[in-house]
Amino acid sequence: MKQYRKSKNEVSLNNPVSRETLILISFLLTMFVCNAQTNVKYDSIAPYSEGLAAVKLNDKWGYIDENKKLVIPIEYETAKPFSEGLACVKLSKKAGYIDKSGKLIIPCQYDSGDIFKEGFARVATDKKLGYIDKIGREITPIKYDKADAIKNGIAITRIGDKLGIVGKNGEITVPKYDKVFASSEGLRCVVQNDKYGIINEEGKEIVLPKYDDICDFKEGIARIRLYGKYGFIDKTGKEITPVKYDVVNEFSSDKKYIFVQIGDKIGIVDKNGEITAPKYDEVFAPSEGIRIVRQGSKYGFINEQGKEITPIKYDSVESFKEGKANVEIWEWDDKEKGIRRSYGVIDKLGKEVVPFKDAGIIGI
Numbered sequence: 001m002k003q004y005r006k007s008k009n010e011v012s013l014n015n016p017v018s019r020e021t022l023i024l025i026s027f028l029l030t031m032f033v034c035n036a037q038t039n040v041k042y043d044s045i046a047p048y049s050e051g052l053a054a055v056k057l058n059d060k061w062g063y064i065d066e067n068k069k070l071v072i073p074i075e076y077e078t079a080k081p082f083s084e085g086l087a088c089v090k091l092s093k094k095a096g097y098i099d100k101s102g103k104l105i106i107p108c109q110y111d112s113g114d115i116f117k118e119g120f121a122r123v124a125t126d127k128k129l130g131y132i133d134k135i136g137r138e139i140t141p142i143k144y145d146k147a148d149a150i151k152n153g154i155a156i157t158r159i160g161d162k163l164g165i166v167g168k169n170g171e172i173t174v175p176k177y178d179k180v181f182a183s184s185e186g187l188r189c190v191v192q193n194d195k196y197g198i199i200n201e202e203g204k205e206i207v208l209p210k211y212d213d214i215c216d217f218k219e220g221i222a223r224i225r226l227y228g229k230y231g232f233i234d235k236t237g238k239e240i241t242p243v244k245y246d247v248v249n250e251f252s253s254d255k256k257y258i259f260v261q262i263g264d265k266i267g268i269v270d271k272n273g274e275i276t277a278p279k280y281d282e283v284f285a286p287s288e289g290i291r292i293v294r295q296g297s298k299y300g301f302i303n304e305q306g307k308e309i310t311p312i313k314y315d316s317v318e319s320f321k322e323g324k325a326n327v328e329i330w331e332w333d334d335k336e337k338g339i340r341r342s343y344g345v346i347d348k349l350g351k352e353v354v355p356f357k358d359a360g361i362i363g364i
Contacts, residue, residue: 049081052100061089063102072102083115086134095123097136106136120150131155131166140166144175154203156180163190165203173203184216187235198222198237206237219255221271223248230260232269240273257306259283266293268306275306287319290348301325301350309350323348329356336361 044056045064052063055074062074063082076089086097086105096108097116110123120131120139130142131150146158150166157164157175164175179191180199188199190209197209207214213225214233221232224243231243247261257270260278267278282294289304293312300312316328324345333340338361345354 046079046081049083050085050100052082052087054079054081054087063087071100072098080113080115083117084119084134086116086121088113088115088121097121105134106132110142114149118150118153122147122149122155129157152183153201165199167203173199173205177209184222185218185220185235187217187222189214189216196224198233206235207233218251219271223258232258232273234271240271241269245278256304268302270306276302276308284319287321288323288348290320290325292317292319299327301346303348309348310346320348324353328359330362333361338362 042055042057043059046054048066051066052071054061055064055070057074059077060074061076061079062070063072063079065071076091077093078088078090078095080088082100086099088095089098089108090096091108093111094108095110095113096104097106097113099105109125111125111127113123114121116134120133122129123132123142124130125142128142129144129147130138130140131147132138140157144157144159147166148155148157153167155166157166159175161178162175163177163180165173165180177190177192178194181189183201186201187206190197190199190205192209194212195209196211196214197205198207198214200206211224211226215223217235221234221240224231224233224239226243229243230245230248231239231241232248234240241260245260245262245267249259251258257268257275260267260269262278264281265278266280266283268275268283280293280295283302284292284294286304290309291302293300293302293308295312297315298312299314299317300308300310301317303309310327313329314327315330318326324347326343327346328341328343330339330341332338341359341362342356343359344352344356347353
């Protein structure tokens with residue numbers, strides 16, 4: 001049998017030096033390929049989002065990671081930023097969504113699509129708009145002429161000239177409103193046929209459109225108007241006062257209550273409803289949290305809650321200073337045929353802390 005002899009130019013695979021040589025060659029080839037990927041001159045590189053950036057080359061798009069390594073092939077017609085783990089891409093002029101591995105999660109079947117926000121994305125087909133969730137389920141029909149991006153759980157939609165509300169669980173109200181106003185303390189005012197109502201954060205009506213006007217909520221209540229009269233509702237839609245006032249002012253500076261009028265008489269309403277029926281002729285600015293009120297020719301005091309701390313019985317009063325106020329009572333003196341003046345001092349609870357003293361007859 002002919003004996004085989006190794007040529008001096010042959011290398012044995014069992015030779016340790018040969019294995020090291022092969023490993024080095026493999027490493028150099030890998031580095032060459034990686035460098036070829038990371039040094040590609042792309043036509044465009046979009047900003048990074050969630051660790052990936054869209055790149056464009058020869059009118060096609062893919063994605064690179066933060067090491068500039070191509071991780072999703074350059075094969076898409078358009079590519080939007082990743083948001084909530086998904087990115088909108090286009091193939092054959094249709095939009096769908098891929099995950100960060102490049103797997104197609106939502107088929108390319110829409111004309112366009114937005115990035116995901118709050119778990120939902122707005123998509124368009126045949127010039128109509130709607131919403132899908134992250135598994136591709138259409139939470140509304142794709143039928144709206146206009147549709148806002150979902151924000152704080154709801155979106156405003158339009159069909160023709162009518163507006164509707166969409167929440168995270170799908171369509172809540174069909175488009176029927178003429179106007180939808182910005183959120184105020186988590187509630188929105190809506191208008192239908194010139195009547196005003198209220199919807200909550202889920203888009204559900206808590207007040208049917210029935211008032212002539214509704215102001216923004218402040219401190220948990222809103223002013224309403226109906227047939228020229230005013231009242232108040234709370235955030236559940238309950239009328240906390242009758243709709244009967246002729247004039248309603250803004251909240252007091254301390255935001256405790258609102259002054260209201262019937263005719264020329266002033267009353268006080270707090271957040272829970274009416275405290276005093278309109279009976280005052282004048283209400284003065286607060287001093288140390290206490291207000292002077294006038295009813296006819298007599299004066300008294302109310303506290304921060306709008307409650308009377310004294311009867312309306314004084315003929316002359318001064319504002320509070322350092323927790324006390326001077327008050328006077330005038331009475332007719334038959335003997336002297338004049339008005340006798342007495343003065344005292346009260347505290348912020350209405351208690352007379354300095355007993356009344358005779359100050360003589362006025363004008364004598």
